[in-house]
Amino acid sequence: MAFWSSTSVFTSKVPRKILFMFTLSLSVTYLFYSLMSCYNSLRFPLQENYVYQGRLVTEETTFVTLREKLYSASQGFTERTSLFPTVNSHDEAEQRTVEWIRTQVSPTKPAALDHTPALEREHQEISTTDSELRVNCTSDYGEKKLPQAIIIGVKKGGTRALLEALRVHPDVRAVGNEPHFFDRNYEKGLDWYRDLMPSTLEGQITMEKTPSYFVTNHAPKRIHSMAKDIKLIIVVRNPVTRAISDYTQTLSKKPEIPTFEVLAFKNRTLGLIDASWSALRIGIYALHLESWMQYFPLSQMHFVSGERLIVDPAGEMAKVQDFLGLKRIVTDKHFYFNKTKGFPCLKKPEDSSTPRCLGKSKGRTHPKIDPDVIRRLHKFYKPFNMMFYQMTGQNFEWELEEDSESRSSQD
Numbered sequence: 001m002a003f004w005s006s007t008s009v010f011t012s013k014v015p016r017k018i019l020f021m022f023t024l025s026l027s028v029t030y031l032f033y034s035l036m037s038c039y040n041s042l043r044f045p046l047q048e049n050y051v052y053q054g055r056l057v058t059e060e061t062t063f064v065t066l067r068e069k070l071y072s073a074s075q076g077f078t079e080r081t082s083l084f085p086t087v088n089s090h091d092e093a094e095q096r097t098v099e100w101i102r103t104q105v106s107p108t109k110p111a112a113l114d115h116t117p118a119l120e121r122e123h124q125e126i127s128t129t130d131s132e133l134r135v136n137c138t139s140d141y142g143e144k145k146l147p148q149a150i151i152i153g154v155k156k157g158g159t160r161a162l163l164e165a166l167r168v169h170p171d172v173r174a175v176g177n178e179p180h181f182f183d184r185n186y187e188k189g190l191d192w193y194r195d196l197m198p199s200t201l202e203g204q205i206t207m208e209k210t211p212s213y214f215v216t217n218h219a220p221k222r223i224h225s226m227a228k229d230i231k232l233i234i235v236v237r238n239p240v241t242r243a244i245s246d247y248t249q250t251l252s253k254k255p256e257i258p259t260f261e262v263l264a265f266k267n268r269t270l271g272l273i274d275a276s277w278s279a280l281r282i283g284i285y286a287l288h289l290e291s292w293m294q295y296f297p298l299s300q301m302h303f304v305s306g307e308r309l310i311v312d313p314a315g316e317m318a319k320v321q322d323f324l325g326l327k328r329i330v331t332d333k334h335f336y337f338n339k340t341k342g343f344p345c346l347k348k349p350e351d352s353s354t355p356r357c358l359g360k361s362k363g364r365t366h367p368k369i370d371p372d373v374i375r376r377l378h379k380f381y382k383p384f385n386m387m388f389y390q391m392t393g394q395n396f397e398w399e400l401e402e403d404s405e406s407r408s409s410q411d
């Protein structure tokens with residue numbers, strides 16, 4: 001009672017305008033400090049918020065520019081590192097990120113990223129830089145957890161496209177770069193691995209993608225010993241196209257390598273295919289899957305068609321979200337087909353309010369390969385593909401593509 005009466009005396013004496021100004025300045029100060037404290041803290045209070053399943057989820061608004069400023073303002077960034085990638089400057093930006101990782105060790109989180117050559121290499125392949133920003137952030141909401149789902153393969157299958165689409169989902173938090181924990185960094189221990197992960201709120205899924213796990217002998221056992229109930233996602237693509245894509249990537253880095261046709265054969269006249277060449281070996285999916293099936297039931301694995309991920313990203317995303325037990329939030333509304341890129345792109349990626357396609361290292365033009373070699377490779381893979389269809393209970397129909405591929409490479 002006394003409180004109310006004293007409050008009313010106070011309000012009657014102080015003009016309303018001053019009170020309003022006072023409240024406003026307090027709010028502005030609060031927002032400013034939230035903003036300065038950390039990018040991730042900033043995301044929640046400032047964004048256009050809405051509630052989904054009782055949790056606060058957000059829509060990005062103007063944070064690309066804001067982040068740009070924060071990023072360059074913090075820790076004496078050079079001009080080189082203060083820019084953010086757009087579709088056009090993507091590769092340059094990736095390179096800058098790599099350079100930044102090399103030169104900057106976050107004083108707040110020294111162990112968050114171990115700057116191994118492996119991680120640096122993978123940075124060149126990633127399409128977003130959001131994860132790097134989080135490295136500097138200590139006041140992340142939630143808790144860092146080991147992943148409950150991993151995209152384990154396959155290399156050049158479309159794993160980046162899938163991860164970026166999943167990151168749009170408010171209940172998915174994924175590390176942007178490839179940790180390579182179960183193949184190259186295992187000795188660093190689970191704490192190191194956990195520390196790479198973004199913080200998650202209750203109910204959010206922690207994820208990562210490292211496509212080389214699928215062909216790593218130790219990976220199934222190691223992942224099983226971390227989490228028996230983990231969900232595994234494998235993006236598969238016609239092994240012949242995948243091999244050409246893999247070769248195209250290597251060629252872009254080492255233009256002096258022999259032709260695809262030369263590398264594909266041990267003895268071309270005898271028609272002896274070199275299955276030990278990693279570009280071809282990775283595509284023997286049935287062989288690799290067998291190792292995973294020793295540790296995990298098929299119900300814990302989900303196979304995404306790399307081909308359908310391009311022609312019907314929303315359809316594939318619906319199945320992935322079902323598999324992960326997520327509400328179908330990422331739908332056709334989130335994609336548009338970019339004619340210049342020739343691929344579906346995201347209208348609103350996780351870290352931006354503007355549409356974005358994957359970088360230049362995704363969707364490269366493949367060199368023309370001798371149609372006869374393509375035919376022989378199809379023949380080589382056919383029995384393995386059949387076995388793979390049988391094992392997974394899914395027909396990926398790669399045999400139907402044989403003709404069209406041979407035709408297109410003749411053009």
Ligand SMILES: Nc1ncnc2c1ncn2[C@@H]1O[C@H](COP(=O)(O)OS(=O)(=O)O)[C@@H](OP(=O)(O)O)[C@H]1O
Pocket residue numbers: 125154155156157158159160161211244245246248306309310343344345358361362363364
């Ligand atoms: N939306 C979208 N945009 C661009 N590219 C797309 C997309 N969806 C799938 N793909 C295909 O993804 C292929 C690269 O696969 P990955 O991301 O798994 O490559 S990597 O293993 O991480 O290097 C890449 O292979 P290439 O075309 O050979 O470059 C693409 O065909």
